[in-house]
Amino acid sequence: MPCIWGQHNGSQLFCAVVILPPSGAVPANQTAATALIDTGATTTGITTALAAQLQMQPVGIMQIHGVGGVQNHNSHLFLVGFPFAFPPGAPLPAGHPPPPPGQMPIQLHVLQKVIQGCAFRGGGPFQVLLGMDVISVGSLVVQGNGTFSFSF
Amino acid sequence: MSAVRTKQEEVDRNFEFFQRELPNLLREHAGKFALIRTCEITGFYDTAQDAYTAGSQLYADGLFSIQRITQEIGDLGFYSHAMHLGAA
Numbered sequence: 549m550p551c552i553w554g555q556h557n558g559s560q561l562f563c564a565v566v567i568l569p570p571s572g573a574v575p576a577n578q579t580a581a582t583a584l585i586d587t588g589a590t591t592t593g594i595t596t597a598l599a600a601q602l603q604m605q606p607v608g609i610m611q612i613h614g615v616g617g618v619q620n621h622n623s624h625l626f627l628v629g630f631p632f633a634f635p636p637g638a639p640l641p642a643g644h645p646p647p648p649p650g651q652m653p654i655q656l657h658v659l660q661k662v663i664q665g666c667a668f669r670g671g672g673p674f675q676v677l678l679g680m681d682v683i684s685v686g687s688l689v690v691q692g693n694g695t696f697s698f699s700f
Numbered sequence: 701m702s703a704v705r706t707k708q709e710e711v712d713r714n715f716e717f718f719q720r721e722l723p724n725l726l727r728e729h730a731g732k733f734a735l736i737r738t739c740e741i742t743g744f745y746d747t748a749q750d751a752y753t754a755g756s757q758l759y760a761d762g763l764f765s766i767q768r769i770t771q772e773i774g775d776l777g778f779y780s781h782a783m784h785l786g787a788a
Contacts, residue, residue, distance in 0.1 A: 570749060570752055584778075586776075586777035586778060586779075587777070588775070588777030589775055589777030589779070590772075590774050590775045591774040591776065593776050593779070605707045605762065606707060606708060607711065607748075607764075607765060608711055608715065608765045608766045608767045609711060609715035609718075609765075609767070610774050611773045611774060612774040612776055612780060613773050613775050613776075613780045613781075614780055615780075615781065618773055620715070622711070625748055625752050662747070662748055662752070664748040664766070664768070666774060666776070668776060677776055677779060
């Protein structure tokens with residue numbers, strides 16, 4: 549069971565994710581995004597800027613509570629992947645491409661659930677908001693020593 | 701108006717249609733995912749992925765929508781209650 553872990557600041561949890569098409573194919577230009585883990589969100593969202601960057605097409609409309617009332621937002625289908633760095637010195641699996649010079653080799657663990665998430669205008673320090681549709685698939689542990697883990 | 705529909709136009713029109721039909725759909729298909737093309741429902745599926753797979757196989761131009769049959773309104777947590785989301 550894959551498990552990510554990180555440090556929290558006492559008020560918010562962030563982690564790195566990769567947004568993939570429903571097919572699971574990893575685009576050549578794929579880059580990691582920063583995600584806020586939010587147990588108060590029922591649905592996962594991605595910023596409109598990230599959706600445009602990934603050339604994602606809307607598959608429908610979702611209604612979302614907003615400050616001014618209910619708003620309509622484009623929805624997208626995608627998979628959420630969590631990048632892991634290989635331990636230093638660990639051998640790479642057969643067929644795994646070598647990392648660019650100066651970078652750590654990364655492996656990707658993908659949550660095996662297609663998410664229908666909404667697009668929203670960002671502007672904060674993250675491009676993805678992970679809601680309970682993702683969190684409830686696994687186990688999220690937040691600890692008092694300033695760390696958290698998510699296994700799935 | 702262009703004769704070529706864009707994906708955004710398709711999902712916007714399909715959503716207007718879906719909203720009108722939702723009260724009827726809830727009676728027999730609550731919780732399912734509707735596959736919609738040109739304001740017509742062409743199938744009901746248990747998951748969004750199933751609907752997407754069917755839509756991709758049936759419509760090579762990609763012009764279709766997937767709408768979950770529910771009255772629930774989504775919530776983006778902190779962003780829903782403290783930030784202006786901006787419709788997208």
